[in-house]
Amino acid sequence: MIIGNGLIANSLKDIDSEDNIFFASGVSNSLETRSSEFEREFTLLKNTLENTGDRKLIYFSTLSVNDQSKQNSHYVLHKLAMENYIKKNSDNYLILRIGNIVGKGGNPNTLFNYLNNQITNTHKFTVHNKARRLLIDMDDITKFLETNCILLGNNIVNCAFPYYYDLKEIIGAIEKKTQQKGIYSESDEGDFYKVDFGENINSFFSGISPEDYLETLTQKYI
Template sequence: MIIGNGLIANALKNIDSEEYVFFASGVSNSLETRSSEFEREFSLLKNSLESNNDKKIIYFSTLSVKDQSKQGSHYVLHKLSIEDYIKKHSENYLILRIGNIVGKGGNPNTLFNYLKNQITNNNRFVVHNKARRLLIDMDDITRFLKTHCILLDNGIVNCAFPYHYDLKEIIGAIEKKTHQKGIYSEIDEGDFYKVDFGEDITSFFSEVSPEAYLETLTQKYI
């Protein structure tokens, strides 16, 4: 069972199963502040748990909970509250804390989509030199779940390609694919939070280099 209709929900259709509840409905804007939006997701989650207590729930959280600069944000506090609720009220769950998703369509304000659009439209933008980001191909989330759903119980998995990309690495890969130069200025700012990855994720990506992974993303999604 898949709950949701966005990028994640659509990508999971090939692995949908009556054994699991893939909860892929939620607040998509990390800058959201309206309590009604967060309450809507919480209410839907509670109802889903109550109606499907015989199934394993897969919840999609965010690696932003590791970002010290966002600890007080409505979005991060909300995600942590839901994680805590699931741990207390579900006997069979898996929580995936996701990095910056790259996929077909989706939110135009995701990091990859934003940079792609700025470069291809010749828009000026600002690059924070100290920022580092974790990327994940939506197809890899699906592949990981297909092989690990049954293996991982009652835990939290940090889910992203295990490499912290410099923003200019990502920009360079997009420029190479589009044959266009980004028009940007640089400032000596930006956030960087360290994420530790478990053996399940590191072994899953063990045969791919950071350069090859980034090139694959640009080939697939530009």
């Protein structure tokens, strides 16, 4: 059973199962501040948990909960509250903390979509040189769940390709694919937080170089 209709929900259709509830409906904008949006997701989650039965709940959270610069943001506080509610009220769950998703369509404000739009439309933008980002192909989230969902019970998993990309690495890959140069200024700013990846994630991405992974993303989605 899949709850939601966005990028994550649509990408999970091939592994949909009556044994699992994929909770892929929620607040997609990390800059959201309206309490009504957060309350809507909480109410939906609460009602879902009351009707899960023996099925496993898979909830999609965010790696941003590790970002010290965002500890007081409405979005991060909400995601942590949702995680805690699940842990207290479910006997069968898996929480995936997701990095920056790259996929077909989806939120235009995600990092990859934003940079692609700025470059292809020759818009000026600013690059924070100290920033590092963790990327994840939406297809890899689906594949990871297909092979690991049963094995990982009552757990929180940090889910992203385990490499911290410099923004100019990502820009360079997009420039190469689009054959357009980005118009940007540079600022000595940016955030960077470390994440501990489990053996399941490291094993899943074993043998793939950061360069190859980034090139695959640009070839697939640009």
